[in-house]
Amino acid sequence: MARRYEPPDARYLTNHRGHFVFVKPEERKFVTAELIRRTTFTATEQALKQRVEALREAGWNQLVIAVSPGEERAVEDWARIKRAFD
Amino acid sequence: MDFGIGIATWSDSWKLAQRAEDLGFTNAWFFDTQMITGDCFVAMAGAASKTSRIRLGTGVLVPSNRIAAVTANAFATLNGMAPGRIDFGIGTGFSARRAMGLGAVRLAEMEEYIRVVYGLLNNETVETPIEGKRRKIRFLNPEIGLINNKDRIPLHISAYGPRSQALTAKLGAGWKSFVSEVPGAMSAIEGMPQSWQKASRASSDLHATAWTCGCVLAEGEPADTRAPWRKPGRAPRCCCTGRLILIWRAGRTPRRCRRRLPPKSPAMSRWPAGTNHPTRAI
Numbered sequence: 001m002a003r004r005y006e007p008p009d010a011r012y013l014t015n016h017r018g019h020f021v022f023v024k025p026e027e028r029k030f031v032t033a034e035l036i037r038r039t040t041f042t043a044t045e046q047a048l049k050q051r052v053e054a055l056r057e058a059g060w061n062q063l064v065i066a067v068s069p070g071e072e073r074a075v076e077d078w079a080r081i082k083r084a085f086d
Numbered sequence: 087m088d089f090g091i092g093i094a095t096w097s098d099s100w101k102l103a104q105r106a107e108d109l110g111f112t113n114a115w116f117f118d119t120q121m122i123t124g125d126c127f128v129a130m131a132g133a134a135s136k137t138s139r140i141r142l143g144t145g146v147l148v149p150s151n152r153i154a155a156v157t158a159n160a161f162a163t164l165n166g167m168a169p170g171r172i173d174f175g176i177g178t179g180f181s182a183r184r185a186m187g188l189g190a191v192r193l194a195e196m197e198e199y200i201r202v203v204y205g206l207l208n209n210e211t212v213e214t215p216i217e218g219k220r221r222k223i224r225f226l227n228p229e230i231g232l233i234n235n236k237d238r239i240p241l242h243i244s245a246y247g248p249r250s251q252a253l254t255a256k257l258g259a260g261w262k263s264f265v266s267e268v269p270g271a272m273s274a275i276e277g278m279p280q281s282w283q284k285a286s287r288a289s290s291d292l293h294a295t296a297w298t299c300g301c302v303l304a305e306g307e308p309a310d311t312r313a314p315w316r317k318p319g320r321a322p323r324c325c326c327t328g329r330l331i332l333i334w335r336a337g338r339t340p341r342r343c344r345r346r347l348p349p350k351s352p353a354m355s356r357w358p359a360g361t362n363h364p365t366r367a368i
Contacts, residue, residue, distance in 0.1 A: 003173060016185040019122050021094045033310035041144045041300030042309045054268045056087040056224060058275050062295040064115055064145070064262075066092035072102050075091060077302035079109040082089040086110065 001026065019070050041065075049084050056085065087110040092145050092297055095124040100132035107140035115145025115175060116298075119187040127160045134167035143173030145297075146244045146262065148182045154214060155223055162207060162225075162233035170237040175262060176200065177244030193253055200241065200257065207235045242295065243344035251278055255285035260293040271296055315344050 005014035018024050023031060036042050041051060052063060065078050090113030091106045102116040114133060116126040130142045142164065147157065165172045176199075178190035190197075198214070205212035211224040228235055242260035245251045251346045254261050261278055265271035275294055282292050303309065 010187060012184055012187045016122065016181075019181060019185060020219070021122060030277065031310070033308045036301075036309040040309075041267070041298045042303060042305050042312040043300070044305055044307075044311070048300070049272065051268050052087060055265070055271050059273050059279075059292075060271065060275060060294045060296045060352075062088040062090055064092045064113065064295060064297045066094070066297060066299040069093045069096050069103060072105070074301065075102065075106055075109060075111070076333075078089065079111070080092075081302065082110060085087045085089070 020066070025052065048081050052081060068073060090141075090295070093117065093129070094122075095119075095126050095127070097124055098132075099124070099129045100136045103133035103140060103142065103198055104136050107137045111140060112227045113141045113143060113173070115143050115173075118144050118151060118179075119145045119182040119185065120148075120151060121182070127164065127284055130164055130172075131167060134164055134171070137168070137171075140172075141171045141173055143242065144175045146175035146177035146242070148179030149176065149196050149199040150179060150183065151186075153216065155216075156200050156205060157199075158203045158206035158235075159225075159233065161203070161239050162175055162235045165237055165239060166232070168232035169234055172237075172239050174203070174239050174261075175244065176243040177262075178250070193249055197257075204241070207239060209235065217360055218242075242293075248277070248281065251281040252284070254278075255281040255287060258285070258287055258291065260295060262295045262297065264300050266298045 002011060004017050005011040007013070041048060043051070055063060065074070068072050088169060089111050091102065091111055092115045093102055093120075095116045099116065106114055114137075116129050116133075117123045118126040126144050126147065130144070133140075133142050134155045149157075152160070160184070161172055161174055176196065178193065179212075180190040183190060202212050202214045206223070206225055209225060211222050213220050213222050215221075225233070225235065240260060242262050243250065243257070244255040245254045246263060250328065251261070255278075261300055263274050265274060274296075278294065279289055301309075303310055303311075342355060
């Protein structure tokens with residue numbers, strides 16, 4: 001797919017559109033529930049608390065949650081996880 | 087465990103920093119990706135004027151975007167607005183520079199950049215190449231209070247590979263990395279102490295920050311229901327996929343990522359076996 005991006009001498013102009021901000025329509029088919037589950041911190045509150053506890057025990061000092069424009073309400077959800085570690 | 091937010095910088099991102107502060111988050115980190123998001127220093131200034139406790143940092147700054155003197159000045163100016171609440175996060179700029187068709191900055195160049203920034207913040211006269219010639223520079227009148235270079239501005243380095251981790255240890259900087267799930271996070275933090283100890287640093291001094299993306303699901307809710315395109319009109323609440331997609335766009339993936347992916351995922355056919363991902367930073 002990326003090999004067909006235009007212009008040919010600057011495919012990065014299309015390739016990186018929305019980089020870490022949104023998913024381009026043509027790329028959505030690759031993002032399955034299974035892929036999300038395996039490669040992100042997407043889970044129930046209880047499961048996420050267990051994961052964060054594992055990170056804390058391993059020595060991580062801070063967990064940073066990336067929040068994109070339009071997705072600001074996610075910070076409210078993550079605040080519930082945070083409170084378990086206050 | 088502290089909690090921070092990573093902000094895809096935009097004009098009003100001070101509102102998110104302010105809300106995060108209200109909710110007790112300790113840090114707000116602002117992307118420095120000039121072709122994709124807003125300007126980190128402008129947005130951090132907005133956040134500095136609207137918050138009073140949360141720490142504000144670049145997450146992470148790209149050395150080639152500004153000469154070191156401008157960066158030192160920007161941090162010192164922010165430090166005047168939010169004394170003692172500013173963090174200097176830096177990386178090789180893989181993402182931001184790829185968006186302009188460029189590769190990552192060399193580690194030696196990044197180290198030199200850090201040297202000049204902190205030299206200036208420490209009121210030293212530093213010699214550095216500017217426009218092809220080595221020149222001596224320093225802040226000429228820091229004592230009159232236009233900037234604040236007195237309160238400490240901690241350094242954090244985004245480091246994925248052994249050489250960048252060694253540099254992090256050499257400089258005694260905070261360490262930033264990206265984690266997708268727990269086994270990978272365990273693997274990453276098991277390797278970093280070796281670099282840290284080689285630099286003769288106490289393990290208790292290592293400050294490790296894990297970046298991630300994800301979503302808090304309700305019981306029984308499938309992982310993809312909150313993806314924006316699944317429910318038109320519903321406000322999306324998570325950023326689950328950006329990291330994955332950016333890896334995919336790069337055309338390669340780390341071996342450790344391949345092991346975690348479902349074997350029959352359509353995306354897997356895109357990644358040739360045995361390839362590895364180049365050093366990168368967010």
